[in-house]
Amino acid sequence: MERDGEEAQDDDEQALVPASPDAGGGNRQLRSKAANELDVHGGLVLIGGGIGLTALACVFASQATVAPIFAGFGATLFVIGAFYSRIKGPLHAGRGGFSFTVDEAQRLALERDYPPDIIEQIPDRVAEVVTSPRISERVAEDVADYVVRSFSSDVRSREEGLLNHFGTWLGEQGFPTVRKHVRTPDFTYDLIAENKHTIVIVEAKLGPKTVGTFAVNQTLAMPSPADLHERQVRRALIVPYELKVSESAIGLATTRGLEIYEVADNGGIKRVV
Numbered sequence: 681m682e683r684d685g686e687e688a689q690d691d692d693e694q695a696l697v698p699a700s701p702d703a704g705g706g707n708r709q710l711r712s713k714a715a716n717e718l719d720v721h722g723g724l725v726l727i728g729g730g731i732g733l734t735a736l737a738c739v740f741a742s743q744a745t746v747a748p749i750f751a752g753f754g755a756t757l758f759v760i761g762a763f764y765s766r767i768k769g770p771l772h773a774g775r776g777g778f779s780f781t782v783d784e785a786q787r788l789a790l791e792r793d794y795p796p797d798i799i800e801q802i803p804d805r806v807a808e809v810v811t812s813p814r815i816s817e818r819v820a821e822d823v824a825d826y827v828v829r830s831f832s833s834d835v836r837s838r839e840e841g842l843l844n845h846f847g848t849w850l851g852e853q854g855f856p857t858v859r860k861h862v863r864t865p866d867f868t869y870d871l872i873a874e875n876k877h878t879i880v881i882v883e884a885k886l887g888p889k890t891v892g893t894f895a896v897n898q899t900l901a902m903p904s905p906a907d908l909h910e911r912q913v914r915r916a917l918i919v920p921y922e923l924k925v926s927e928s929a930i931g932l933a934t935t936r937g938l939e940i941y942e943v944a945d946n947g948g949i950k951r952v953v
Contacts, residue, residue, distance in 0.1 A: 730758030782806050784824035789831070789888070795838065795920070796888045798831050805830060835886065838920075842884050843871050845947040846918050850880060866903050879905060880914045891917070891925040891940070896932045918943050925952055 733754030740746045785802045805827045840860075847858040855873035862869040871882035883899040885891060899917040916939040919925065925940060933940050933953040940952040 726757045726760050730754045730756070733757065781823050781827075784821055785827045788824055788828040792828065792835070793886050794828070794831060794835055794888055795886050798835065799888055801831075802827060838886055839870075839884055841945075842886070842918060842920065842943050843882070845943050846882065846884075846916075846941065846949065847871055847873065848947065849949045855880065862905075864905065866906075869902065869905075872905065874911070876911070878912045878914060879908065880916055881905065882916045882918060884918050885923070886920060887923050891919055891923060892929050893926075893932050896929050896936070896938055896940075900936055900938055914939060916941060921945075921948075921950065 731754070733750045735754075737747045737750035737754060740750065782803050785806060786799055789799050789802060806823065809823055809827055809830075843860050847860065850873040851858055855875050855878075857875070858871065858873045860871050862872045869881050870884045873880040873882070881902055881904075883895075883902060885895050895917060899915055902915060904913045915937075917933070918941045921942040921944045923942075925942075930940070930953055932938075938953065942950045942952055944950070
């Protein structure tokens with residue numbers, strides 16, 4: 681999918697990630713490596729402490745006043761430690777802070793239409809990256825870009841799967857010629873299928889937002905190929921089956937003659953419009 685500029689926020693497309701309160705400044709002080717290590721591995725420390733206190737409770741099992749205290753605190757530390765990695769804590773990455781880095785990475789992923797499950801993995805990936813010796817001193821923006829790019833191969837693979845399934849289906853519908861990533865002087869098409877009478881030009885959208893009128897208008901704006909030879913042009917927008925298409929997008933697509941299809945992981949195709 682070729683993107684010539686930053687995608688505008690559509691009125692019915694809701695971003696999954698709120699803006700960072702630290703984006704305009706906030707606390708941007710670097711912390712010591714030891715402090716960052718504690719923030720990343722604090723969960724293991726808490727679990728270890730919980731196990732230690734539980735062991736002490738066993739040692740002092742004969743003392744009715746002490747053993748329950750050790751056991752209670754041990755269980756509490758163990759539970760907190762188990763969920764520690766899911767707590768958005770104060771881990772700093774470069775000058776921006778951990779929270780700032782996660783928000784920046786998620787913003788970039790949203791701009792690039794990454795799927796929701798990829799965006800959910802970003803906090804854990806940021807934590808991995810900022811503890812790497814070769815990247816721990818990068819500023820937050822660089823770390824965010826590095827994290828988002830680390831998912832790019834997975835995103836490309838999903839897009840290829842979407843196009844492969846839809847291309848196979850088009851072949852079964854009477855389009856013997858199917859080409860992906862067709863580059864012309866005016867545009868790069870995700871997929872083009874053709875027969876003697878019709879050319880279908882296809883735009884794929886993975887997410888993460890609801891498919892709204894912006895995506896519909898973007899697909900409608902695709903220029904017709906130069907080699908039409910009096911053939912009919914059909915435009916199609918394809919999305920994963922789990923991606924919601926808004927009512928306003930369906931209404932606009934119906935009015936403007938755009939076809940929208942949902943593509944399942946097993947290759948099933950469902951026409952929405």
